[in-house]
Amino acid sequence: MTTAIDEQQVWDALHDVPDPEIPAISVVDLGIVRSVAVEGGRVAVEIMPTFIGCPAIGIICGNVEARLRRLSEEVTVSVTYEEQWTSDRITDRGRENLRAAGYAPPVTPAPPLGDNLFPLTLYPAIECPFCGSRRTRLENAFGPTLCRAIWYCADCRQPFEQFKAV
Amino acid sequence: MTMGRETRDVGREESVRPLLPLSRRERGGVPSGSWGEVPLLAVLLLALADDELVIGWSDSEWTGIAPVLEEDVAMSSIAQDEIGHALAFFELLSAEAGGTPDEWAFQREPAEYRCARLVGRGHGDWTRTMARRFLYETADAVRLISLEQSSFAPLANLVAKMRREEQYHLMHVQTWFERFAAGPDEGRERFAAAIADLWPDALDLFAPLDGEDDLVRDGVLPEPIAALRERWQAMLAPSLERLGVDVSAARAPGQPRRGGEHPDFAWLHNEMTMVARLEPGATW
Numbered sequence: 001m002t003t004a005i006d007e008q009q010v011w012d013a014l015h016d017v018p019d020p021e022i023p024a025i026s027v028v029d030l031g032i033v034r035s036v037a038v039e040g041g042r043v044a045v046e047i048m049p050t051f052i053g054c055p056a057i058g059i060i061c062g063n064v065e066a067r068l069r070r071l072s073e074e075v076t077v078s079v080t081y082e083e084q085w086t087s088d089r090i091t092d093r094g095r096e097n098l099r100a101a102g103y104a105p106p107v108t109p110a111p112p113l114g115d116n117l118f119p120l121t122l123y124p125a126i127e128c129p130f131c132g133s134r135r136t137r138l139e140n141a142f143g144p145t146l147c148r149a150i151w152y153c154a155d156c157r158q159p160f161e162q163f164k165a166v
Numbered sequence: 167m168t169m170g171r172e173t174r175d176v177g178r179e180e181s182v183r184p185l186l187p188l189s190r191r192e193r194g195g196v197p198s199g200s201w202g203e204v205p206l207l208a209v210l211l212l213a214l215a216d217d218e219l220v221i222g223w224s225d226s227e228w229t230g231i232a233p234v235l236e237e238d239v240a241m242s243s244i245a246q247d248e249i250g251h252a253l254a255f256f257e258l259l260s261a262e263a264g265g266t267p268d269e270w271a272f273q274r275e276p277a278e279y280r281c282a283r284l285v286g287r288g289h290g291d292w293t294r295t296m297a298r299r300f301l302y303e304t305a306d307a308v309r310l311i312s313l314e315q316s317s318f319a320p321l322a323n324l325v326a327k328m329r330r331e332e333q334y335h336l337m338h339v340q341t342w343f344e345r346f347a348a349g350p351d352e353g354r355e356r357f358a359a360a361i362a363d364l365w366p367d368a369l370d371l372f373a374p375l376d377g378e379d380d381l382v383r384d385g386v387l388p389e390p391i392a393a394l395r396e397r398w399q400a401m402l403a404p405s406l407e408r409l410g411v412d413v414s415a416a417r418a419p420g421q422p423r424r425g426g427e428h429p430d431f432a433w434l435h436n437e438m439t440m441v442a443r444l445e446p447g448a449t450w
Contacts, residue, residue, distance in 0.1 A: 049327075051247065051250065051331055052247070052250045052251055052253075052254050052324070052327055052328060052331065053246050053247045053248075053249060053250015053251065053253070053331075054250070055246075081254075081320070081323040081324045081326075081327050082319075082323050083323075084323065084326050084327040084330065085327070086330065110330070111333060113329050113330065113333070115311055117304050117307050117308070117336060117401050117402075118336065118340045119333050119336055119337060119340075139236065140236045140239055140240060141240070141334050141337060141338065142236075142239050142240040142242075142243035142244065142334070142338075143239065143243070144239075146243055146246060146247060146250075146331075150239075164334070166330040166331060166333070166334075
C-alpha cells in the first residue's frame, strides 16, 4: 500500500502532532524535529528533546510514529543530542500559538552558556500574554513542567506561565 | 527511550577491567555480554550517573514539604532534571557496558554505587540541603564545562544539552547563597556551618577514577580530575570568604573516594529500590 512520498508530506503530517504538555504548539513549531529523511517508502525522523528529563519524550515519539504510519509502514523515530535543542528554535508561528494559549514565549536569544558558575541576572520583565503589560515579575523559575516558569502580572493580576528560554 | 546512536571511536579499545562485583552476577540473571567487565569509559559514566541519580532522588524528598510552595515546585523540578540526566548517562553506560538503565539504577547493592559521599548522605534540614546543592551544582558545572570538550562525542553532546538546563540550577543555588549571605546572622551562620561540614564529602566529587590516566590520554576526560578540583576551589574561594568559611580548617577529608557505604545511603537506597525489588522485571 506504500506509495511514493516526499519529505514535504512528512513535514506536513508532523504539523498535526501537538506537544502533549502544551497542545497549542506542534512538534514542528516547537523546533524539536531535527531531520526528516525519506528513502523509498521508509521514513526516518530525529527528535531533539526540549529537556533531557522530559517525561513526554516517549509519548512524543509514539505520536510522531503513529501519525507517520498513515504515510508509510516503515517509520523510525529516534532521539538525538547530536545537535541540541534551544528555545530559539521555536518558530514565529509557534510563539504566537503559545501566546494565544496563555503562555509567554521564551525570550530570544536564549541565555548564552558562559564559563561563569554564577549566571544569575535579573530577568527582564516579559510581556503578559493576557493583557500585554510589562509590569510582570518572575515568581518561580521552576513550574509545573520542566520547560515552564511562573510569572505574575501586576496589571491584570494574573499569574501566567512562560516557556523557559534554554 | 533510546539515545540516538552516534559515532563512537574512542574509549572502546581493549582496556577492559573488572568494575564492580555486581550482585546481579551472584544472583544469576546475567545479561548477555561481559557484565561486570566494562570499558574504562563506563567508570566515568557510572560516577556521573550515580551522582545525578542519588542527589535527584534525595532532593525529591522535599516534594510536598519544602518551606514554601515555590521551593516545593523548584526542588521537584530540579530533582526531575537530575534523574533525567542520570537516565541519559545510564543509557550511554548500558550501550558501553551492557545491562539496562533500570538494572544499573535499581539492582545494585549500596556498596556498588559510585556516587560521592556528598550526595549519598541525607539532605538534612533546609540550610544543609541548600549548602549541599551549592557545593554540588558548582562542582557539577566545572565538571560539565570540561566534559563538553570530551573526545567521546555522545558524552560531549549530551553534556552540551545538560549545561543549558543546569544554568537554572546554578541560578537557584546562587539565589539561596545570596539570601543566606546577606540575611540575618542565624541563617548565614547555619549555612556557613553546613558548607564547612559538607566540604570534605564534596571533595569526593573529584576523587580520582580507576583508569583516569587512560581516559585523559584518549581525551575522553579533557583534563585530569585534580585540575577540575583546583579550578572549582579557586572559583568558589570568593564565596567562601564572604561566608567566612575557612575550608582549610574543615575536618580532615581523608582519601577522596566514591562509594555507597555511607549509613545514610543505606536508608535512601532502600527507599529508592523498593518498588524495583517488590516486583523484579516489572515495567513502569
